[in-house]
Amino acid sequence: MKGSEILRIAARWVPGATLRPFGRPVALFFHGVVPQITDARIEINHHTADAFRAIVMRLKRGFNVLPLNALDDVLKRPERHTRTVFLMADDGYANTLEVAAPILEELHLPWTLFVSTENIETGDWNPLILARLFLYFAPDGSYSVPHFQQIIDLGGADQRGTIAQSFLQGLKHLPADEAREVVSAMKCAFPAGKLDRLSCQFASERYLTWSEVEALHRRGVEIGAHAHWHWPLNEFQTLNYLREQARSARQAIASRLGSCRYFAYPFGNLGDVSTNAVHAVRDAGYTHAFTTFSGTLRSSLDPWRLPRYALRPEEPNLDSVLPMLRLADRRVARLSVNIPATC
Numbered sequence: 204m205k206g207s208e209i210l211r212i213a214a215r216w217v218p219g220a221t222l223r224p225f226g227r228p229v230a231l232f233f234h235g236v237v238p239q240i241t242d243a244r245i246e247i248n249h250h251t252a253d254a255f256r257a258i259v260m261r262l263k264r265g266f267n268v269l270p271l272n273a274l275d276d277v278l279k280r281p282e283r284h285t286r287t288v289f290l291m292a293d294d295g296y297a298n299t300l301e302v303a304a305p306i307l308e309e310l311h312l313p314w315t316l317f318v319s320t321e322n323i324e325t326g327d328w329n330p331l332i333l334a335r336l337f338l339y340f341a342p343d344g345s346y347s348v349p350h351f352q353q354i355i356d357l358g359g360a361d362q363r364g365t366i367a368q369s370f371l372q373g374l375k376h377l378p379a380d381e382a383r384e385v386v387s388a389m390k391c392a393f394p395a396g397k398l399d400r401l402s403c404q405f406a407s408e409r410y411l412t413w414s415e416v417e418a419l420h421r422r423g424v425e426i427g428a429h430a431h432w433h434w435p436l437n438e439f440q441t442l443n444y445l446r447e448q449a450r451s452a453r454q455a456i457a458s459r460l461g462s463c464r465y466f467a468y469p470f471g472n473l474g475d476v477s478t479n480a481v482h483a484v485r486d487a488g489y490t491h492a493f494t495t496f497s498g499t500l501r502s503s504l505d506p507w508r509l510p511r512y513a514l515r516p517e518e519p520n521l522d523s524v525l526p527m528l529r530l531a532d533r534r535v536a537r538l539s540v541n542i543p544a545t546c
């Protein structure tokens with residue numbers, strides 16, 4: 204069981220009021236928000252609107268949700284910010300404009316959106332969501348996929364579910380150029396018109412366009428970078444690839460919106476972020492970058508490896524969960540290496 208799961212279970216038994224003095228500033232993130240989930244195998248990244256509203260109303264009532272430009276001060280004096288929360292959304296799903304933004308505006312809550320700029324430009328599927336569509340919706344048959352030694356046999360629902368986990372994990376370990384070949388092969392597995400029909404069926408997976416990103420920015424949303432292509436910046440990627448991903452995403456956002464200070468690593472967990480990626484993000488000019496390790500924000504951390512807590516589909520014990528994130532700080536400290544700012 205993951206540490207964050209243990210923490211959530213423990214939080215059921217400890218009243219939030221008891222933990223209140225132990226709170227520290229935290230960063231929280233979600234992906235998308237949809238009226239309802241129609242297929243949990245594909246729509247893994249989204250909250251329902253009702254659950255999202257319950258979460259952010261809890262934040263509104265019990266915490267201080269601050270804009271990300273307060274981060275420098277919060278990191279310097281975390282003990283003064285025991286109830287401070289930074290709220291973020293990753294990827295750049297169109298439903299953040301259509302569903303999440305109106306709820307957050309109604310409650311006057313500031314938030315930051317991290318976009319993968321190539322996906323915004325092209326509208327291409329998130330590669331791992333496309334992989335899920337392939338695994339669950341490609342016609343029955345045996346498929347030879349580039350860079351995978353084993354034939355992928357797709358048949359009944361149970362068999363597809365069994366294959367999914369190992370296939371998706373293996374895919375994330377490919378260099379980006381090889382992963383793009385797999386994406387092309389998976390698209391070819393669908394009969395003509397099928398992917399278009401799936402696009403309609405899963406409109407939840409549509410990305411924002413640039414004009415929609417700009418509209419959110421005009422409405423006060425901070426826009427950060429989530430790499431150029433939504434792919435892990437892990438040890439399997441070349442140094443040139445990592446540098447280009449960090450540089451081009453920042454350039455694309457800054458050229459449209461004037462600046463881009465913040466970065467969030469795609470996937471962002473152990474095995475998804477290499478030391479070279481952290482260096483590439485730092486050298487590209489971002490002032491801060493966020494992982495998906497759970498923990499609290501404090502000045503001793505590497506500013507390009509800050510922790511964030513992933514909001515679960517439902518969070519009935521948020522008052523207890525957030526102060527308890529301090530229990531994960533020792534792990535974050537082990538994973539965080541201080542990097543001199545000028546090396």
Ligand SMILES: [Zn+2]
Binds near residue numbers: 293294429433468470
């Ligand atoms: Zn992402």
